[in-house]
Amino acid sequence: MEKKNYTVSIYTENNLGLLSRIAAIFLRRHINIESITASPSEVNDVMRFIIVVNVTEDQIKKIVGQIEKQIEVIRAFYHTQEETIFQETALYKIKSQSFLDDHSIQDFIKETNARIVTVTTEFFVIEKTGKRKEVDELYDTLKPYGLMQFVRSGTIAVTKNEMPISGILEKFNTTNSIS
Amino acid sequence: MEVKTASFEKVEKKAMTVSGAEAVIKCLLEEGVETIYGYPGGAIMPVYDELFKYQDKIHHVLTRHEQGATHAAQGYARVSGKVGVAVATSGPGATNLVTGIADAMIDSTPMVCITGQVGSNLLGSDAFQETDIVGISTPITKWNYQITKAEEIPEIIAKAFYIARSGRPGPVLVDITKDAQFASLDFTYKKCSGIRSYKPYPEVNLLEVERAAGVINNAKKPLIVFGQGVILGGAEDLLKKVVEKAGIPSAWTILGLSALPTDHPLNVGMVGMHGNYAPNLLTNECDVLIAIGMRFDDRVTGNLEHYAKQAKIIHFEIDPAEVNKNVHTDYPVLGNVKETLNSLLDLLKENQHTEWHDRFKELYKEEYKKVVSLNLDVSKPDIHMAEVIQQINEFSKGDAVIVSDVGQHQMKACRYGKFNQTRSNVTSGGLGTMGFALPAAMGAKMAVPEREVVAVIGDGGYQMTIQELGTIFQTKIPVKIVVLNNGFLGMVRQWQQLFFDKRYASTEMINPDFVTIAKGYHLKTNKVTERSELKAAVKEMMESKEAYFLEVKVEQEENVFPMIPTGAAVSDILLE
Ligand SMILES: Cc1ncc(C[n+]2csc(CCOP(=O)(O)OP(=O)(O)O)c2C)c(N)n1
Numbered sequence: 001m002e003k004k005n006y007t008v009s010i011y012t013e014n015n016l017g018l019l020s021r022i023a024a025i026f027l028r029r030h031i032n033i034e035s036i037t038a039s040p041s042e043v044n045d046v047m048r049f050i051i052v053v054n055v056t057e058d059q060i061k062k063i064v065g066q067i068e069k070q071i072e073v074i075r076a077f078y079h080t081q082e083e084t085i086f087q088e089t090a091l092y093k094i095k096s097q098s099f100l101d102d103h104s105i106q107d108f109i110k111e112t113n114a115r116i117v118t119v120t121t122e123f124f125v126i127e128k129t130g131k132r133k134e135v136d137e138l139y140d141t142l143k144p145y146g147l148m149q150f151v152r153s154g155t156i157a158v159t160k161n162e163m164p165i166s167g168i169l170e171k172f173n174t175t176n177s178i179s
Numbered sequence: 180m181e182v183k184t185a186s187f188e189k190v191e192k193k194a195m196t197v198s199g200a201e202a203v204i205k206c207l208l209e210e211g212v213e214t215i216y217g218y219p220g221g222a223i224m225p226v227y228d229e230l231f232k233y234q235d236k237i238h239h240v241l242t243r244h245e246q247g248a249t250h251a252a253q254g255y256a257r258v259s260g261k262v263g264v265a266v267a268t269s270g271p272g273a274t275n276l277v278t279g280i281a282d283a284m285i286d287s288t289p290m291v292c293i294t295g296q297v298g299s300n301l302l303g304s305d306a307f308q309e310t311d312i313v314g315i316s317t318p319i320t321k322w323n324y325q326i327t328k329a330e331e332i333p334e335i336i337a338k339a340f341y342i343a344r345s346g347r348p349g350p351v352l353v354d355i356t357k358d359a360q361f362a363s364l365d366f367t368y369k370k371c372s373g374i375r376s377y378k379p380y381p382e383v384n385l386l387e388v389e390r391a392a393g394v395i396n397n398a399k400k401p402l403i404v405f406g407q408g409v410i411l412g413g414a415e416d417l418l419k420k421v422v423e424k425a426g427i428p429s430a431w432t433i434l435g436l437s438a439l440p441t442d443h444p445l446n447v448g449m450v451g452m453h454g455n456y457a458p459n460l461l462t463n464e465c466d467v468l469i470a471i472g473m474r475f476d477d478r479v480t481g482n483l484e485h486y487a488k489q490a491k492i493i494h495f496e497i498d499p500a501e502v503n504k505n506v507h508t509d510y511p512v513l514g515n516v517k518e519t520l521n522s523l524l525d526l527l528k529e530n531q532h533t534e535w536h537d538r539f540k541e542l543y544k545e546e547y548k549k550v551v552s553l554n555l556d557v558s559k560p561d562i563h564m565a566e567v568i569q570q571i572n573e574f575s576k577g578d579a580v581i582v583s584d585v586g587q588h589q590m591k592a593c594r595y596g597k598f599n600q601t602r603s604n605v606t607s608g609g610l611g612t613m614g615f616a617l618p619a620a621m622g623a624k625m626a627v628p629e630r631e632v633v634a635v636i637g638d639g640g641y642q643m644t645i646q647e648l649g650t651i652f653q654t655k656i657p658v659k660i661v662v663l664n665n666g667f668l669g670m671v672r673q674w675q676q677l678f679f680d681k682r683y684a685s686t687e688m689i690n691p692d693f694v695t696i697a698k699g700y701h702l703k704t705n706k707v708t709e710r711s712e713l714k715a716a717v718k719e720m721m722e723s724k725e726a727y728f729l730e731v732k733v734e735q736e737e738n739v740f741p742m743i744p745t746g747a748a749v750s751d752i753l754l755e
Contacts, residue, residue: 012376013375016325017317017323017324017325020314020317021317024317024318061503062500062504065499065500065504066500068499068500069498069499069500071321071322071342071374071377072376072377074375074376
């Protein structure tokens with residue numbers, strides 16, 4: 001079976017230790033996590049993990065099954081890249097001098113919908129949000145100008161179709177916690 | 180120590196409050212716990228101090244090693260169906276629980292482990308006897324939690340018991356910092372009856388059951404393979420009714436053993452690496468394979484590429500993650516087997532499958548000739564393991580609990596043991612933990628004091644937890660211990676013989692005088708070296724009112740057959 005990038009969305013109780021439980025599921029199967037983000041979800045007290053991995057569909061199904069087994073996991077889903085709208089954010093720090101020396105940089109920024117976040121006498125910080133490929137392209141473009149620092153976030157994603165989680169979470173929110 | 184005086188003052192001021200440590204005991208009482216197994220130490224001392232106060236209500240068994248505590252709790256749980264409880268201190272005490280927790284996890288045994296932890300102000304500082312037991316036990320627990328505040332104790336322990344026993348059972352670990360044990364709280368207890376993010380088992384989908392029934396009703400050569408799920412779901416009677424109504428030959432996994440009486444005419448034996456010939460061979464001939472509460476362990480399936488490819492597979496399973504995990508299932512039936520089998524029963528047509536069943540009988544005849552008769556052959560000078568098991572059957576009349584360790588003797592105990600009642604076969608199936616049986620038998624006997632409990636152990640595994648003889652002596656638990664001494668790590672030696680050119684690397688055992696050791700623990704003992712002494716010795720042991728140690732010198736290089744070599748198909752099972 002062909003390996004693909006899958007985005008796993010996991011809705012959980014906000015509990016200490018769950019991250020290591022979830023990470024252990026991947027670790028045990030020798031699956032490298034390409035990207036991971038964790039943050040509060042649209043529902044109060046419910047956390048959402050978004051994990052991107054490159055695996056086969058068979059693997060991802062089993063992994064999601066194991067994730068859902070965890071006591072504090074409410075639901076877990078997986079989606080292909082085509083089924084999601086996903087974005088990354090990156091910050092590029094560049095010497096101010098290069099900026100002044102070569103005006104074409106400013107054009108790149110405009111063309112790629114990046115924006116300047118901070119300007120000091122020493123450096124500029126540019127921010128770009130987009131698909132991984134776009135972030136990479138800007139990286140390649142800016143590299144010759146002397147990148148002082150570069151950092152990118154994990155992927156965040158929403159599905160194109162309606163997520164069945166919405167109803168579940170709504171109900172979830174109104175039922176009592178641990179009884 | 181400062182914390183201690185502070186919290187004790189508080190207790191005196193507020194009559195309704197108790198210390199965290201006392202709350203732990205009160206929680207156990209609320210959960211109906213009567214017996215716990217453990218070992219004290221600095222970080223759990225407040226709890227032990229309270230145990231002293233409550234000793235007329237909770238029986239604490241001081242094992243000689245924390246591993247013994249977990250296995251005893253497991254034995255207790257497996258036989259009683261209740262949650263077993265093990266207690267240990269932080270650091271080395273906690274890490275000593277790990278093997279038993281892993282064992283309980285893979286064999287779905289309900290267990291709650293309570294560990295002490297260093298004070299919360301010291302967490303993460305590499306304090307004396309600090310270990311990240313929550314981190315260590317994460318992959319081997321159904322759930323775990325570290326309590327740092329006394330107020331959390333009732334809610335978390337209630338949750339721990341609920342999680343351990345509900346759905347597919349498993350071990351839970353609760354780690355409690357020492358300051359949380361000392362601090363006080365207003366104690367109220369409410370049993371946990373649900374957790375919003377946790378569904379213990381899926382709801383039954385009647386359509387799934389109907390589909391399965393249709394396939395079963397049309398099957399020509401159906402085969403049932405049942406596992407421990409039947410026992411955990413309390414569905415033994417239903418299984419029997421299903422088997423009888425549809426007339427389906429039924430085989431068991433090692434943990435399913437005793438769910439259906441051994442002598443039942445439709446019981447066709449064990450599947451898997453050392454299972455019976457017919458059910459293994461015919462797995463690759465049946466047209467419908469009905470898996471009930473079993474998880475297609477690799478020891479059961481052999482090479483998956485050649486496992487029941489011709490059959491439609493129906494899987495009755497409580498844990499959705501097990502469906503399609505190893506074997507592709509055509510008809511999953513999710514839910515608690517007690518519910519699903521109940522619905523199935525009404526939909527099944529009465530059937531006989533006589534010809535198909537005869538195939539099992541024919542193949543058993545062949546197995547009998549090539550294996551069983553040799554295993555019971557009394558013309559050879561050396562005693563065979565199977566003979567000892569048969570003698571135990573003779574005196575137990577099939578009513579004993581047999582607890583086996585891991586190795587050749589385990590296979591013989593399971594293959595030759597006779598069981599009329601459920602929850603009578605206790606063994607370490609998924610993890611294959613040597614050292615399991617002695618402490619597990621102790622726990623089992625405490626769960627069913629009215630029944631005979633016999634531990635069958637190899638000379639290797641015996642020495643892994645031999646110190647528990649001390650616990651047996653001190654607590655006077657009348658468990659029967661049979662060590663089948665072949666002077667080898669027999670199972671490994673067998674593999675060396677068959678697959679490593681008989682190079683017996685580190686499998687020979689020069690053993691101590693086991694009888695003297697048992698005598699040192701003041702146990703009744705006996706040793707059998709001649710067949711002529713065997714019957715009388717087993718009789719004496721079975722009739723003893725006290726704990727009893729029996730060593731039997733058995734044939735040194737006997738092998739366990741049938742056998743499916745690793746990587747081979749189940750139908751490539753060897754008889755010799
Ligand atoms: C803790 C542990 N260590 C190692 C093994 C590997 N192992 C499986 S069976 C076996 C031999 C068991 O020998 P013994 O207890 O004498 O029983 P026998 O096979 O001779 O009946 C060993 C070493 C194991 N299962 N568990």
